[in-house]
Amino acid sequence: MRALVIDDSRAMRRIVGSILEDFGYETRQAGDGQQALDVLEEGYLPDLACVDWNMPVMDGLQFVSAVRSNPAYRQVTLMMVTTESETNRIVRALAAGAHEYMIKPFTADAMRDKLALLGLLPVEMCL
Template sequence: MRALVIDDSRTMRRIIVGVLTALGFETVEAADGRQALDVLEQGIEVDLACIDWNMPVMNGLEFVVAVRERKDWRGVTLMMVTTESEHGQIVRALAAGAHEYMIKPFTPDAVKEKLQLLGLVEIEELV
């Protein structure tokens, strides 16, 4: 599995990459939505994109809309990972095509649970 981590904060990208790597993902990074589209346009296939909302050049919502307009990218699971916690923003992102929404700050366990719900990480059985 490969994930594209999109956030203008290098520190936040490193945190998310660390969590995803621990869960077995390969990762690719982008500092804004435009760079992320460039990654996809290069033919780099990803299973998951973790997207910040507030970024320069192209924000996260614009990225979600752009991805959903392309048939060849419809298989990419989109998860917003942002400080935007207003209910209306969450609704806008999900209506635009995001599969899931996670509010910063988050824990590694919260990321794992979201990815389990999305079917991208196996659910561990309790012994």
């Protein structure tokens, strides 16, 4: 499995990336939505993209919309991983095409549970 971790915080990219690697993912990172689109355009097609909302250049919602508007990226599962906890933000992200929404701070167990719901974990890791 492949994942793209998109967050302007290097520390958060490392945390999320480390958790995903523990679950067997190969990960790449990007510091904003535009960098993430560049990674996709270079041919790295992840199974999962974990997307922060608040980033410079291109925010997470703009990234989700851009990915959803491109049929080449249809199979990428998008999960917002953000501090934004207002209901209207969650609704906007899901309406734009995000599959799941996780609010920071979170635990590795919470990430595992979200990935299990999305069908993105091996069965043995769901137990």
